[in-house]
Amino acid sequence: MLKGHLDAVLLATIGDEALHGYAIIEAIRARSGGHFDLPEGTIYPALHRLELAGLLASRWVQPDGGRKRRVYTxxxxxxxxxxxxxxxxxxxxxxxxxxxxxxA
Amino acid sequence: MLKGHLDAVLLATIGDEALHGYAIIEAIRARSGGHFDLPEGTIYPALHRLELAGLLASRWVQPDGGRKRRVYTxxxxxxxxxxxxxxxxxxxxxxxxxxxxxxA
DNA sequence: AAGTTATACCTAGCATCACTAGGCTTAAAC
DNA sequence: GTTTAAGCCTAGTGATGCTAGGTATAACTT
Known part of the structure; x- marks a missing residue:
């Protein structure tokens, strides 16, 4: 539980990169030193909310291998x-x- | 909003003193350097919850002047x-x- | 004496937040 | 060919703390 600081964590994690949801989860786990392992049910609705609020923009990307991803900036x-x-x-x-x- | 840390703040504020609800609000305001000014509607239900959970005990005290107070330890x-x-x-x-x- | 302010307690209802628990699809690995 | 990993999504729910109200008593003002 990020107790009201989820949005800050998401914005900071994306930073100047273009990350998709799944990668964001992994990045948060890595950068927090394992403190935070957020479920998808937390991340995806939050990304949608932040995009709706105009803080994030998304586009679909088709990588060479693998399936389509929605990347956020x-x-x-x-x-x-x-x-x-x-x-x-x-x-x-x-x-x-x-x-x-x-x-103190 | 204390974002999930209200219980810790209450327990730490009471510490080794015997404080009543109203005094707890003032103590939090003072000790936080004005950061937190919590409404009564936050404090009283939380104190009841913590007492029910066995983390706090309360008793009524009649001071020399003033009205009865419920003090928590x-x-x-x-x-x-x-x-x-x-x-x-x-x-x-x-x-x-x-x-x-x-x-960091 | 009357009215206001500060002290002191309380609750019902509500909004937010993030999690659970599911579902769906496609690519890689075995 | 079947399982696993990658990838996206939502409905419903529980916890949390705030709003907005109510009540009562003591102290201060006028």
Whole structure:
């Protein structure tokens, strides 16, 4: 469970690449050091939601081998949103750190 | 919104004191440096839930001035849970940090 | 004395979020 | 040729915390 930070994680994972859903799941697992292993039922609806919100754009790609994939890239709005969400996360995390006295 | 970490925040805020609901709200606001200003509709049901779960115990207290208060303290189980939740938060936060590349 | 503000507790209902549990298709591996 | 991996999708559900309301008492103002 990403507890409200799923969108930030998705935007940050896609970053400047063009990734498809399945690859995004693997990238999150890899980059989080195994902390997060998200099910498809979490990822696909979230990608659709972010595209509808104008933060992501998608196109279908037919690779040489393998089946068609829908690849996602950030829009300008998505890039701006990522900056905001990163700041939002840092603010949130420092607030929790203060209260928990963990990293203070 | 505390995004799934409300219980940890409550347990940590109460800590070794005996606090009542209203004071808990003020303590969270103060200790978080103003980050979190939680409404009563969040706090009271959560306290009841934690008491039902055996992590908190409550008793009514009549102070010299002012009206009756229900004060909460941690149970042994609550103290153990706090330790776990602190560790859980650190693990979660480091995972998000890795993915967002914010504090990495 | 009356009204307002601060203290203090509570609940029903609602929106969001992400997960479970399924289904579908195509390519690779055995 | 059949199983496994890659790849996409949705309906329904449970948990979570907020909104918006209600109640009561004490302190402060006018």
């Amino acid at each position: 950030l829009t300008d709005s998505g890039r701006r949103s990522l900056v905001e969400r990163r700041a939002g996360w840092q603010s949130f995390a420092s607030g929790i750190d203060l209260v928990l006295g963990s990293r | 941690l149970t042994d189980s609550g103290r153990r849970s706090l330790v776990e939740r602190r560790a859980g938060w650190q693990s979660f936060a480091s995972g998000i940090d890795l993915v967002l590349g914010s504090r």
